[in-house]
Amino acid sequence: MASSSRTLVRLAGSQLGVTVQRLHPPMTVSTSVTRSVAGFTTTSCARKPALPSPFALIASTRPVASRQFRRCYADASSPPPKKKPGRIRSTFKWLRRFAYLSILGLVGVVAYDGYKDRHPHEQYPPDPQKKTLVVLGTGWGSVAFLKKLDTSNYNVVVISNRNYFLFTPLLPSCTTGQIEHRSIMEPVRQILRHKKAAVTFYEAEATKIDYERKVVKITDNSDIKGDVSETEVPYDMLVIGVGAENATFGIPGVREHSCFLKEIRDAQAIRTKIMDCVETAAFKDQTQEEIDRLLHMVVVGGGPTGVEFAGELRDFFDEDIKKLIPEIAPRFKVTLIEALPNVLPMGFSKQLIDYTESTFKEEHIEIKTKTMVKRVTDKTVEAEVTGPDGKKSMVTIPYGLLVWATGNAVRPVVKDLMSQIPAQKDSRRGLAVNEYLVVQGTRDVWAVGDCAVAGYAPTAQVASQEGTFLAKLFNNMAMTETLQNRVHELSAGLNLKPGDAAEVAREIESAEKQLRRIKDIKPFQYSHQGSLAYIGSEKAVADVAWLNGNLATGGKLTYLFWRSIYLSMCFSTRNRVLVAMDWIKAKIYGRDVSRE
């Protein structure tokens, strides 16, 4: 190694120092060589001891430039003491390491979760000897219930007309292709496969609950039907979580001409219709009046769903459609209609309502408050507007797309059950339940979520808390029964069989103690975590519980908060990964504007 270095040195020395400099620009040697060749005595070379070293003696027979060069090279080969990296550099170094580790950790967690998902434990088969617990629906309430329920205590049967759970808060993002619909769906069979004991699932609609006979009539209303498409399922206990349907308030034309925003198919229909309106507006020789109508998107309902949809729609146009079809861009218009004096009437402070309204103004979303839709035709909305002076007038609003997001109505199966129970005759908005979510006037029937009236707003938060509470109640009931049976069994054998009576008595006492603790379950109480809504242009509003009070905030940072909350609330890691990937994909490539 040393000899090869020397050869290199000699070779280099015989040439001009410039060549060496080019080879090793950052090294001290190059500088020294250059200088020595040029005939200057460099400081570093001059500083060397005057006494000739053995190396210097050998070198003395060689030409001066070469000797100088070699000496300088030898000096340079003992590197100067390493500088300690600066504090900022070392902080960055550690941050980089931390980032690598976090990414590695994240990949590990996702991979492990995927593995767990695909390799579930063995399940106990359903036990028909146990009480049959029938659960209707696979929405927020029912799935929260199933998630926490110990299924080994019951023979559980789930009936729902959709075989997946839908994460509704991100549904408005599906209408514009910001998020793909499958990213917010979780197959119910996948959820149920992870329960301790197997659960029977039927994809069917519950058409009637026969309360007297304790049976649920079910119909398969999917496209493909077998020889049997209607049957009955008996129950010992029934949990109803069928949600609610869209309220139209009997306004003519709503059901025929508007799009709803409740299910995946609604979001898909809206996405198709938006692009249809755009492409039709861009059709050759289209009249100006027709272009204006087609590009007028009207949203009825100023609650969080309507507000979020209007914001998403505006983003879609500004960020994607405008770039691809600039000629129609100035004609695009979004109008939000609300019957009350302001948007976001529930759950948000006045300050946030004002902020939302001013943001919408900037985004050119027109808000028409105190406006009541009276009739809908295939191309227009006829509405009654109350002016500032209280005077009422009628307006006709042409539209290309009409989205109806005005609230909930009771489902027919629930209405029918209510008609069978005298105690429910005064209830209008759903099944009135008591503080343990038992349907008033019934035995063995419970209700959760939007179909239950417990004095709370119809939200996913309420539904999932009710579901979780009910699961605890059912787990406790099962444990109570087991303990009661045990006490009964022990008491029956006490002093009859030879053995340690004191030990048996102690066991009875312990079981009774557990029983007292279990029985002391508190009534359901909803804990409000806050309200969030996306308002477009990467801004959101949030009114969240903070310490003992409320924190009202809006803007871009709140939008990041909104995203992180929704991401964390997604049902599974798979959903979280898919949603995050959709967001990244839309940011890089934009939303997909294909019509289907």
Ligand SMILES: Cc1cc2nc3c(=O)[nH]c(=O)nc-3n(C[C@H](O)[C@H](O)[C@H](O)COP(=O)(O)OP(=O)(O)OC[C@H]3O[C@@H](n4cnc5c(N)ncnc54)[C@H](O)[C@@H]3O)c2cc1C
């Ligand atoms: C677009 C949108 C955005 C929303 N955003 C938010 C939000 O950000 N935060 C929030 O808290 N809430 C939000 N909500 C409200 C929330 O989704 C509902 O309050 C919640 O879904 C109610 O849960 P649920 O279990 O009662 O009903 P659902 O979740 O609607 O589930 C009902 C289930 O019952 C099934 N079903 C219906 N009829 C029958 C039948 N006859 N037989 C058998 N099964 C049946 C359905 O298929 C479904 O599986 C939003 C709602 C929408 C539509």
